[in-house]
Amino acid sequence: MTESTTPTLTPAELNARDAVGTLVVDVRAPAEYAAGHLPGAISVPLDALETLLPELREAAAGRDLIVVCAAGQRSATACARLAAAGVTAVGVAGGTHAWRAAGLPLDTAPHSGRAVWAxxxxxxxxxxxxxxxxxxxxxxxxxxxxxxxxxxxxxxxxxxxxxxxxxxxxGKLPFNRPQPTALDSARRALRG
Structure with a gap:
């Protein structure tokens, strides 16, 4: 068994960082993101990572790219995929679960449709x-x-x-997939 070698930040370390120089990307399913995400995080589901790779590469050139998921596994996968594409990214140790456990705030977003489990x-x-x-x-x-x-x-x-x-x-089921307009929104946020 191989342990993840993805560099990570603790929630406290991320919270102490300057938000201006940091871009947080949440790679969970859209419904998970809507239920609670790190403030300012952009939703880029793991399956859409390659689709938005040019925008992520451009955004990471000017800011530190931080990737988060629920507990750390999907963000480690995303960081590995980004690294293979030449994009440096850092994960959040323990993901949003650890962020919440540290007493840090989560934002919510409107989600169309019924509530979907994590x-x-x-x-x-x-x-x-x-x-x-x-x-x-x-x-x-x-x-x-x-x-x-x-x-x-x-x-x-x-x-x-x-x-x-x-x-x-x-993750391939319809309720776990982003709406096409959601990717357009992520694309605009990454370029902005």
């Missing part, structure tokens, strides 16, 4: 539901228990590799 909650629900389905149908058909075994194997792999295939799949 990605980690979606993963826990989907994994649990699939395990229960495999066990329940396994009463009539023992082979159905393979579904539970498959989910368990995926969770073990997720823990060992520090990645989450289920989150990647769930």
């Amino acid at each position: 990605m980690d909650r979606q993963v826990r629900f989907a994994a649990g539901a699939l395990v229960l389905l495999g066990l329940a149908t396994g009463v009539r058909s023992p082979r159905a228990r393979l579904l539970s075994a498959g989910v368990a194997s995926g969770l073990v792999y997720s823990g060992l590799s520090n990645t989450c295939g289920m989150a990647a799949v769930l």
Whole structure:
């Protein structure tokens, strides 16, 4: 297992920084961002990172680029992708969870549509539901228990590799994807 080598700031270190020279990019799903994000953060979902790479590169040339997610995994992935594209970025240790735990303020944004759970909650629900389905149908058909075994194997792999295939799949669902106008808004904010 390889630990992340992405440089990080603690919430206190980020909070003490000059906001003028710092650009904070939130790579969570749009609904997660709307529910609570660091003040001044721009929403650029992880799946849209490559789409906005030219704007991110330009913005990072003049300011320090800070990337945040819920707990740190997605921001580490984003920082690695940015580094591969020649853009220097720093993550926030513990993400918005650590920011909130430090007693620092979060802003909210309007979100069209119904409330969407945070990605980690979606993963826990989907994994649990699939395990229960495999066990329940396994009463009539023992082979159905393979579904539970498959989910368990995926969770073990997720823990060992520090990645989450289920989150990647769930991130493709319509309610976890940004609206096209949201990317236009992010593009304008990055250029501004």
